[in-house]
Amino acid sequence: MSPVPENCFVPTSEIIAVEETELNKKQCNTGKWQKMAKPHAFTVYYVKKARNHRWRCSDVTFWCVDEHLCNQWIQALKELLEMQKSRPKQLLVYINPYGGKRQGKRIYEQKVAPLFSLASISTDVVITEHANHAKDNLLEVNINKYDGVVCVGGDGMFSEVMHGLIGRMQKDSGIDQNNPKAPLVQCNIRIGIIPAGSTDCICYSTVGISDPVTSALHIIIGDCQPLDVSSVHHNNTFLKYSVSLLGYGFYGDILKDSEKKRWMGPMRYDYSGFKTFLSHHYYEGTISFQPAKHALGSPRDKDSCRTGCYICKKSEQQLAEQQKECGLKYEEDEEEWKVIKGKFLAINAVNMSCACPRSPKGLSPAAHLADGSADLILVRKCSRFDFLRYLVRHTNQDDQFDFSFVDVHRVKSFQFTSKLSDDNESSVTDIGKKRFGQFCRDHPACCCNIANSTWNCDGETLDSSAIEVRVHCQLMKLFARGIEENCKDEAACSQSSVEQLL
Ligand SMILES: Nc1ncnc2c1ncn2[C@@H]1O[C@H](COP(=O)(O)OP(=O)(O)OP(=O)(O)O)[C@@H](O)[C@H]1O
Ligand SMILES: CCCCCCCCCCCCC/C=C/[C@@H](O)[C@H](CO)NC(=O)CCCCC
Ligand SMILES: [Ca+2]
Known part of the structure; x- marks a missing residue:
């Protein structure tokens, strides 16, 4: 030889x-x-x-x-x-x-x-x-x-x-x-x-x-890479599964606008992103969540999920022990719920970092692929300039969560209800649209929106704004x-x- x-x-x-x-x-x-x-x-x-x-x-x-x-x-x-x-x-x-x-x-x-x-x-x-x-x-x-x-x-x-x-x-x-x-x-x-x-x-x-x-x-x-999957329900009806982004407000609005521009190809997101940024709409609602107490990491960790990640391995062991002890059991809701009411420019729940060529570190750089949790990022109403500063951090190395108007929680489940319920939304929107477009009737320039936003579920729109989400640890494999x-x-x-x- x-x-x-x-x-x-x-x-x-x-x-x-x-x-x-x-x-x-x-x-x-x-x-x-x-x-x-x-x-x-x-x-x-x-x-x-x-x-x-x-x-x-x-x-x-x-x-x-x-x-x-x-x-x-x-x-x-x-x-x-x-x-x-x-x-x-x-x-x-x-x-x-x-x-x-x-x-x-x-x-x-x-x-x-x-x-x-x-x-x-x-x-x-x-x-x-x-x-x-x-x-x-x-x-x-x-x-x-x-x-x-x-x-x-x-x-x-x-x-x-x-x-x-x-x-x-x-x-x-x-x-x-x-x-x-x-x-x-x-x-x-x-x-x-x-x-x-x-x-x-x-x-x-x-x-x-x-x-x-x-x-x-x-x-x-x-x-083989296991992956967490979130199930999304509305009123005991299954809507979708999600593995990357569940986004309400900014990312939901971009998606809704961009669907009309599919002919533009990938450029549609830049066009609709710019338009949505200028519109600066915020949405009122209540978010309740169960913190992921089992998860070892935190969204503010400096280390990211990498090949052979020990945090994901630990979750795999926990899952195996749980299945050995109880088999497949129906989830009990005994754990505490935290409730946050507010006006949000964006609510982003990510099961993974959501890194992509546009955002090489992703929306939550320390999120784990297979730890049985999602990072819930709440971006409250702030000025256009502050929101731009936040968006720019999607694209660079700076800490995206180091803003007074951004909160992040590692969760195993959450629920969202808009201040406008889904049921009466259509009638309000119709009146609003007829007379004043989609903007607030009393303050046309104030950026609050009398219509709901749409959930962006891994790039597809959901029909309901009120949703119930549960993370299923390592439900599938890639x-x-x-x-x-x-x-x-x-x-x-x-x-x-x-x-x-x-
Ligand atoms: N033959 C087809 N004709 C029309 N739509 C299709 C066809 N096959 C699949 N689809 C749908 O096209 C949608 C978009 O496809 P895909 O995810 O491949 O591209 P994309 O939207 O450009 O990329 P991304 O999801 O990464 O933004 C999918 O939701 C899929 O259901
Ligand atoms: C001034 C600079 C500001 C720049 C801001 C750039 C921010 C880019 C962040 C990209 C985050 C992508 C999250 C992933 C979502 C996917 O599940 C989904 C389906 O493919 N894509 C979109 O919704 C498409 C979403 C595309 C948004 C642009
Ligand atoms: Ca995860």
């Missing part, structure tokens, strides 16, 4: 494939191989880690004169790969051809499918024809055939697939999703996200970058590993090697 030019190390868990290499005449006639009668070779494809959490498929070819030895190596490496039991062999793929910049199909065909085929993963591919196609399909498909489901699209597409899978699990287990206290059954089939949307917050917050090749490689090597600590030595990081393998 020949030594490879670089000196590096690759764990077997990060080998993508091993293949016998056909050597062409030109290759055989170069360097020292010229002297060999008939060289044999095999190629190892492996994950090469680059900057900013980006992964690439790299390869190294090993040459050898002895055919038998060469075959033994191929065989041994293939056996090692066979032992990686968490790797998927059969995947169900849904592609939204209209998400983001409408590149989903091209991204999958050019960047992802060749890697899946290299890793000997079989796929059944469905190109969605309408909204809810993937979700409805998942309720009836023979799911046991697959080791995972992949969605190619944005957060909305992920949400569809998640609703399909969680809904399917509850249906198969006879759980009534309309009961807000129902103990939901965990979903063990993993979801992989190939980012091709406008925000791609779930991918970015769980992998550290929004990059289709990186995500495809995480799927191939069979990574093909991801959380964000890895930054490689201190970037040079070493990009120089992985196979030498020690031999």
Whole structure:
């Protein structure tokens, strides 16, 4: 065997494939191989880690004169790969051809499918024809055939697939999703996200970058990242699940406005964001929440959730003990509720940091992916200038919660009711709209709004403003590993090697 030019190390868990290499005449006639009668070779494809959490498929070819030895190596490496039991062999793929910049199909065909085929993963591919196609399909498909489901699209597409899978699990287990206290059954089939949307917050917050090749490689090597999921109810009726942002006020209003501008693509959020910022509407309501006493961290922690996070591990242990002791039990409301009334520019509840390219640290940089809690951020009425200062901190390193008008609580459940109840809202809005647009009748310039805002639930609007939310610890799993600590030595990081393998 020949030594490879670089000196590096690759764990077997990060080998993508091993293949016998056909050597062409030109290759055989170069360097020292010229002297060999008939060289044999095999190629190892492996994950090469680059900057900013980006992964690439790299390869190294090993040459050898002895055919038998060469075959033994191929065989041994293939056996090692066979032992990686968490790797998927059969995947169900849904592609939204209209998400983001409408590149989903091209991204999958050019960047992802060749890697899946290299890793000997079989796929059944469905190109969605309408909204809810993937979700409805998942309720009836023979799911046991697959080791995972992949969605190619944005957060909305992920949400569809998640609703399909969680809904399917509850249906198969006879759980009534309309009961807000129902103990939901965990979903063990993993979801992989190939980012091709406008925000791609779930991918970015769980992998550290929004990059289709990186995500495809995480799927191939069979990574697993559990994820908290919030259930959202109104009057004992199930509305939606959420994994990233539940936002009322600012983010709800941006979403509502931006839906009319879908043709603009991802730019719609900048346009509606600017418009919503200028409108500076605040909303009156009451928020009640149960603090997450079981959770070890706090939203003001300096450390963020990273691969192998001990806080999320602890929650996993607590969950396992709880399930061992009581099985699936209906949630009791014995814990204290805190109540806050006020005028809010934004109410944001996040199950994860919500980091995305627009906000690399996210709305709550210390939120955990799998600790069974959400961070509830209350932004009270303040001046436009102060609100701008707050928004700017979404984009830089400064502490977003270090403002007198911002409060943050780590919670396991919460409820919100607007001062205007949902039922009488429509009549008030109609009168208001007819005479004075949507602004306060008495003070047209005061920015208070006689209509309710809308909840933004992972990028989709909810119909009710009064909602009841409960966080379900680690309800589902992704093909991801959380964000890895930054490689201190970037040079070493990009120089992985196979030498020690031999
Ligand atoms: N074939 C289709 N035609 C129309 N809508 C679709 C189709 N397939 C899926 N959808 C819907 O499109 C919505 C948006 O898709 P997606 O999340 O992929 O892109 P996006 O909105 O640009 O990205 P993001 O959610 O990251 O902002 C989803 O809610 C999904 O239900
Ligand atoms: C002066 C500078 C001010 C700049 C402020 C930038 C703030 C960016 C924060 C982005 C937070 C994203 C939270 C994630 C929400 C997703 O579940 C959702 C679905 O994709 N996206 C949006 O609602 C889309 C929301 C997009 C908002 C712009
Ligand atoms: Ca969480």
